[in-house]
Amino acid sequence: MSSEVRPYTLVAELTYKCPLRCVYCSNPLDYGRHADEVDTGTWLRVFQEAEDLGVVQLNLTGGEPLIRHDLEALIEEAHRLDLYTNLITGGIPLTVERLTRFRALGLDNVQLSIQDVRAGASDRIAGLRSFDRKLEVARWAKNLGFPLTINVVLHRDNLDRVADVIALAEDLSADRLELANAQYVGWALQNRAALLPTREQLERARAIAAAARARLRGTMEILFVTPDYYSEFPKACMDGWGRRFVVVSPDGLVLPCHAAHTLPGLEFESVRQRALGDIWRDSPGFNAFRGEAWMPEPCRSCDRRAIDFGGCRCQAFHLTGKAAVTDPACRLSPDHGLIEAARAQALEAAGRAMPLEYRARTVSLRG
Amino acid sequence: MGAPGRPRVISAESRPRLAEKARLRFDRKAQQYLLLFPERGLALNPTAAEILKLCTGEHTVEAIIERLLETYDTQPREAVEREVVAFLAGMAERGLVKAGR
Numbered sequence: 383m384s385s386e387v388r389p390y391t392l393v394a395e396l397t398y399k400c401p402l403r404c405v406y407c408s409n410p411l412d413y414g415r416h417a418d419e420v421d422t423g424t425w426l427r428v429f430q431e432a433e434d435l436g437v438v439q440l441n442l443t444g445g446e447p448l449i450r451h452d453l454e455a456l457i458e459e460a461h462r463l464d465l466y467t468n469l470i471t472g473g474i475p476l477t478v479e480r481l482t483r484f485r486a487l488g489l490d491n492v493q494l495s496i497q498d499v500r501a502g503a504s505d506r507i508a509g510l511r512s513f514d515r516k517l518e519v520a521r522w523a524k525n526l527g528f529p530l531t532i533n534v535v536l537h538r539d540n541l542d543r544v545a546d547v548i549a550l551a552e553d554l555s556a557d558r559l560e561l562a563n564a565q566y567v568g569w570a571l572q573n574r575a576a577l578l579p580t581r582e583q584l585e586r587a588r589a590i591a592a593a594a595r596a597r598l599r600g601t602m603e604i605l606f607v608t609p610d611y612y613s614e615f616p617k618a619c620m621d622g623w624g625r626r627f628v629v630v631s632p633d634g635l636v637l638p639c640h641a642a643h644t645l646p647g648l649e650f651e652s653v654r655q656r657a658l659g660d661i662w663r664d665s666p667g668f669n670a671f672r673g674e675a676w677m678p679e680p681c682r683s684c685d686r687r688a689i690d691f692g693g694c695r696c697q698a699f700h701l702t703g704k705a706a707v708t709d710p711a712c713r714l715s716p717d718h719g720l721i722e723a724a725r726a727q728a729l730e731a732a733g734r735a736m737p738l739e740y741r742a743r744t745v746s747l748r749g
Numbered sequence: 750m751g752a753p754g755r756p757r758v759i760s761a762e763s764r765p766r767l768a769e770k771a772r773l774r775f776d777r778k779a780q781q782y783l784l785l786f787p788e789r790g791l792a793l794n795p796t797a798a799e800i801l802k803l804c805t806g807e808h809t810v811e812a813i814i815e816r817l818l819e820t821y822d823t824q825p826r827e828a829v830e831r832e833v834v835a836f837l838a839g840m841a842e843r844g845l846v847k848a849g850r
């Protein structure tokens with residue numbers, strides 16, 4: 383392992399609790415089993431250890447980070463450590479007073495998720511009436527001088543309204559708009575039949591986003607994240623396993639990606655027992671898929687292996703039952719048929735309403 | 750620089766400042782400055798860092814060039830001018846620097 387490997391970003395998942403119940407939530411399906419949350423003092427120590435390790439960016443996320451009453455203390459310490467701190471939130475529960483405090487304490491960026499541009503559809507995906515309040519939160523953030531990122535997860539039901547989504551983000555004076563197609567792990571995989579769009583839908587939305595990106599260059603940054611299911615090759619998940627990101631789960635597990643603890647047979651350690659830097663460097667879970675030694679064919683002899691690192695381990699596992707295989711999203715993967723079948727299913731189901739399974743604690747404790 | 754329709758082009762009189770979302774930070778590990786913004790960062794060479802440190806909204810582009818000439822006095826003025834303006838235009842295009850007045 384090269385000694386230069388250092389994380390740039392700490393993803394602090396402060397809690398899996400959330401008032402919303404998004405049908406594509408990326409929290410693990412068994413999140414209810416990780417309810418024993420790390421305390422304030424431990425988080426403060428983790429921030430310091432992360433900074434020592436080379437981390438310069440901090441994402442405060444969850445679940446819903448606003449649920450944590452100690453968020454003020456965490457932001458204050460992050461600011462003291464000169465970490466670029468981004469609050470990733472659904473905006474509920476929040477008051478303008480609390481957001482004002484966050485500003486004074488040095489929070490750098492607010493990233494707000496909105497589920498759709500129509501209140502009804504947004505609330506349907508979130509499983510809670512929340513749309514109007516979210517817009518209010520966006521306005522507070524801008525009035526307080528925060529840079530604002532709007533994040534919208536795209537799927538079959540809202541992809542055709544991308545132009546309206548962009549207009550809404552412009553209207554809110556967002557600095558950055560993330561149009562992130564759902565990635566089918568976690569709850570989104572459960573709901574894939576209801577969420578996966580058709581290729582045609584996706585291409586139309588992509589063209590609209592590209593035109594808006596050119597028009598708004600220098601004013602609002604627009605990011606369009608394609609779903610793996612319609613790319614030839616997978617994305618470099620997390621920029622590669624254990625390369626630039628370090629995730630700490632609400633119960634203190636140090637992970638290379640937010641779903642790594644759903645992979646069987648891997649050992650991950652907790653910040654409760656060991657320093658972050660030691661875990662980052664030599665925990666077996668971190669080293670399992672670092673570098674190229676683990677790679678099977680076709681990755682092993684593929685020119686793209688230093689670009690996409692063989693794709694997503696979680697996607698590989700959840701689709702094939704094996705984590706150490708080429709991501710099926712890659713067209714060179716022997717399991718690529720699984721992806722083609724899902725695409726065919728999406729085409730066949732186009733226009734039909736499908737049942738949704740909401741993220742819920744009872745479901746997460748099942749089985 | 751700056752195609753038609755782009756917001757506020759950088760000129761010699763503008764007083765550029767970092768965008769709200771962007772922040773400079775010295776990186777001890779790599780011994781260089783980083784420009785940080787949501788989800789990403791740019792590693793800066795010493796000249797780029799020098800320029801961005803002066804992007805506070807107080808200094809005109811002209812004044813920034815003067816300052817750089819003090820440090821890089823072996824370089825012809827036109828070369829420094831061209832480099833600074835091109836760099837700032839690129840940063841503005843990415844929304845990381847605002848032209849100011």
Ligand code: SF4
Pocket residue numbers: 400401402403404406407408409444445446471472495741
């Ligand atoms: S995706 Fe939805 S349910 Fe999951 S944490 Fe975010 S806001 Fe909550």
Ligand code: SF4
Pocket residue numbers: 615616680681682684685686687688690691692693708709712713714715
């Ligand atoms: S074979 Fe592996 S390395 Fe090559 S493109 Fe596919 S996933 Fe990436």
